[in-house]
Amino acid sequence: MERLEINQPQNYQQPKLDRFLVCGLGSNGQNCVVALREFGVKAIAIEQVQPQNWEIPDLPNLLEDLIIGDCRQNSILLQAKIERCRAALLVTSNEQVNAETALAVRQLNPRTRIVVRSTKENLNRLLSEQLGNFIAFDPNQLPATAFALAALGTEVLGLFKLDGKLLMVGQRLIKSGDSWCNRFLYDLNSRKRRILAHLHSSSNLPSLHQWNPDTKIIHGDTIIYIEATDRFSPDLNHRQTSRRERKSFGKIIVGFWLNVKNFTNSFLQLSFQQQIRRVAFFSGIIVLVLLLIGTILLKWYYPETTWFSAFSATAILLLGGYSDLFGEFEPITTIPWWLQLFALELTVVGTVFVGVLYALLTEALLSSKFQFVKRRPPTPQNNHVVIVGLGRIGKQVATLLQEFKQAIVGISLALDFDRSFLPQMPLIVGNLKDSLPKANLATAKSVVVLTDDEILNLEIALMTREINPNSNLILRTYGQNLSNNWTQLLPNAQILGVYAVAAEAFAAAAFGENIIDLFRLNNQTILVTEYELETExxxxxLLIAEVAYGYGVVVILHQKPSFASTLMPxxxxxxxxxxxxxxxxxxxGLRRxxxxxxxxxxxxxxxxxxxxxxxxALFEGANIISRISGCDLNTARELxxxxxxxxxxxLYQHQAQRLVRELSQCMVKARLVALSIEI
Amino acid sequence: MSHESVNSQQLKLAALSDALCSAMKYGDEGFAIAVRILENETGQMRLTAYHVIWQQLDETGKQKLLQYLSQR
Known part of the structure; x- marks a missing residue:
């Protein structure tokens, strides 16, 4: 496909690209400015109107310049010195504006990297082909895996695919008898695994590489590692339990009784809570009472008739059939006047109340949109994940959790929710008060609250804490302020600020990196980032060791041109x-x-x-020294x-320790000499 | 990587090493200049500069270098 013809000015020196532009200063935009600041750069921002309140109070000080205007207009972009912008982050909440601005930016500066907030995958692909140096992210999609993994409440912290291979970031608490117990940390690194962090029971989680390879693992330690895996099974124990439960007849009976009890309770609660259902309930009761009285009266007055005939005649009257029984104009002397009057009353009252029941039935049929889809499974009884809010991110989280074979139940507060979504997922649709009690919150393992309304999320979180204080609570927020306050209010909850997390990926992408995925570790966002090395x-x-320990990153894949990639190089x-x-x-690390x-x-x-x-050993030792330290082979032989x-x-500590180990394996005696400084 | 760019990089590294070795001959002032050069370099050039300076220093000098870098 041919690229757009760009009006590239000729024959003059191209200006230095040293600025960054952020279009749109909503929550996402503000967080992008902060993330860019983490990279040590100030951004120029364009916003349509002067913001009255900043979500991040110090934001104006982080900006190099704020321009008020429409970012789609060339004049505004020129005012923002687009010709000097290394990257433009187009993060307004309007995707059309973002796409139009992307085109305008590319017309004005073919060298600017364009990072766009967009959910339209196909359009993004086409724009990427047409414009070049373009990348698009959906800020809601980036943290979806983080939400899903947090909901597992297991030791899995991250999960992503690289070149078709599944990689899992795990956290392992060492118990006595663990196969890793009493092993050295360096011994756990392999072609499939890398240790990321190690902490003793009392310490806080350190940064990447801040662990000593020569430490012996003991009971109570926690190891964070990344590992290539063939199959992912996050919760094997739970699944084994479920299988055992199915085999137990006693538990089936108990489960059935609980189902009946839950149904009765919820039915009663609903009947009295919802106006419309209360009307239906009372209408039904009145019709039944009238049916009973009518049947008894007719049978009492005509003892020769059967109970069924009396019942049928009463039903006919209730369904408006007075004329069918008393349709003749001539006087009916065989039936007393009071009984005829009662029959008329039955018809009148029956018409009203049966009419109400007909109306409700019609309404229920219409609201179900005649979607006679397969019946969904019932809400799990315990150890399940409740997902409240099935918007775009909620749907992604639900899909991921189903892929992880988790027992889940989805709650949508939107009555027009697409009921064909994940037909195997138990689904509750309705308002909060009605829906939450049906989700068996009290016995849930995790509750993930993902509605678009932050205050509603807080309300749900507090309700959840009240009903089930031990559940694993995961909460979605947008604003930085709320995230901070909620952490104090809900100390054990995992609160993920969608835009704060996504902004780090946007900012990293602005520098040309390809962000493959991200996960959370110790309240930090870890970005899975791809580089293709260029001349400058x-x-x-550099050696991979120097990249890892010098920049504080963990290299998990390396590929030479026209060779297959290698994991954990x-x-x-x-x-x-x-x-x-x-x-x-x-x-x-990316900034470094x-x-x-x-x-x-x-x-x-x-x-x-x-x-x-x-x-x-003399010969082989020199080879090892040269290989690990990167020094010249002649220097190593001379040594x-x-x-x-x-x-x-x-050398870096890990490098030096490995050198000593490998030298000792080839019969060379060596030891570490640490240089201490007073800082 | 083309041969030209490899050669160019090697020439840069050699020139940097020469400059630093020369600077280090001039006592504390030379050391200060060398460290300033180191501070301005990035990536492989930064690492090479560090190695060259390190190798010219005795134990006290190395400690002084680390002390200086830790304060930046």
Whole structure:
């Protein structure tokens, strides 16, 4: 497909791209400004009207300039110095405005990277092909996996696919008898697994790489790791329990009785709570009473008739059939006047109340839209996940949780909810008061609150805490202020600010990185980020170990051009132009990569080589030193020929410890020499 | 990576090493200049600059370098 013809000015020096533009200062836009600030840059913002209140109070100070106007207009974009913008983040809540602005930006500056908030996948693909250097995100979709995994309440923190391989970020609490107990941390790293963090029972979760490879794992430790896996089973124990439950006849009876009890309770509650149902209830009662009285009276007055005939005659009268029984104009002497009058009364009253019942029945049929779809399974009794709010993000979370084979129930507060969605999911549609009691909240494992209304989310969260204080509560917010306040109000809840989390991905994308996925670790967002190395890249020419420990990221995939990709690559690979790299990083790590700001303070570990026990060890030792430290092979051989001596290249701690281990395996005696500084 | 760009990068690294080695011959002032050069470099050039300076220093000098970097 041919790209748009761009009016590219010729024959003049192109201005330096050193600015960042944010169009739209809603919640998403404000969070993007903050995230850009984390990268050390100030943004120029365009907003249609002067904001009266800032969600992030300090935001005006984070802006280089604020321009009031329509970001689709060239004049406004020029005012924002679009010709000097390295990236434009188009994050207004109106997708049409974002798309139009993207076209305008590309016309004015073919070099600007365009990052767009959009949910339209097909349009995004076409725009990406036409405009180039374009990426689109749906801020609601990015954190969906994070919500779903939080709802699992298990040890799975992240889950994503890379080159068709499933990768899982897990958290493991070491119990006595655990197969990892008494092993060294370095020993857990393999071709399929990387350790991300380690904490003792009393300590807080440290940052990536802040663990000592030579530490022995003990009971009570927690290990955070990433692992390639063939199949994902988040909650095996629960599924085994369910299977056992199905086999138990006693539990079937108990379950049935609970079902009946729940149904009765909810029916009674609904009848008295809802006006319309109360009318139906009373109409039905009155019709039944009249049917009973009529049948008894007719049978009493005509003892020769049967009970069924008396019942039929009363029913005919209640259904408006007075004329069928007393249709003759001539006087009826065989039936006393009072009985005829009672029959007339039955018809009149019956017409009114049966009419009401007909009306309600018609209304119920019409509101069901004649969707005679397969009946959904009943609400799970216990250990299930309740998803309140089935908007776009709610649907994604529900779909993911079903894929994870979780027992779930969805609650939609929108009466016009598409009832064909996930037919195997128990679904409750209706207002909050009616719906929550039906969801068996008291026995739920997790409650995920995802409606579009933040205050409603808070109300639901508080109700949930009241009914089930032990449940795993996950809450969606939009604003930064609310997120902070709610953390104090609901200390054990996991509160995810959708825009704050997504903004980090938007900001990282502005710098040209491809954000594959994200997950939350220790209240930080970890971005799964892909790089393709270019000539001036700050990753170029470095060992993977230097990238990892110098920039504070975890390299999980490496690919040389025209070779297959390798998961959990060796620390000793040297990166070159054209290589593809996928890392796990916080926004701080990405900023370091962007700036090329390698951490050198930690590169202070020295290795003293004492002796080589054999001549082979002398030769092999030099190879190992050169491979792990990245020093010249001649330098390494020179060192091995003048033992004992200290390797002149300083190393990071993990690098140095591995060098000592590998040297010792090939019969070379070596030890660490740490250089301590007073900071 | 083309041979030209590889050569260009190697030339840059060699020039940087020479400049730093020269600077380090001039005592504390030379050290300050070398560290300033290091601070302005990024990625592989930054790492090379660090290695060159490190290798010119004794234990006290190395501690001084780390102290200086930790205060930045």
């Amino acid at each position: 890249d700050t990753l170029n020419g 060796s620390d000793d690979l040297k990166l070159a132009v054209g290589d593809r790299l996928v890392v796990l990083a916080t926004i701080n 990569v962007e700036e090329g700001n390698l951490n050198l303070i930690n590169k202070c570990w020295q290795v003293r080589i004492e002796a080589a026990l054999t001549s082979d 091995m020929n003048h033992l004992p001596d200290i390797l002149s290249t300083p």
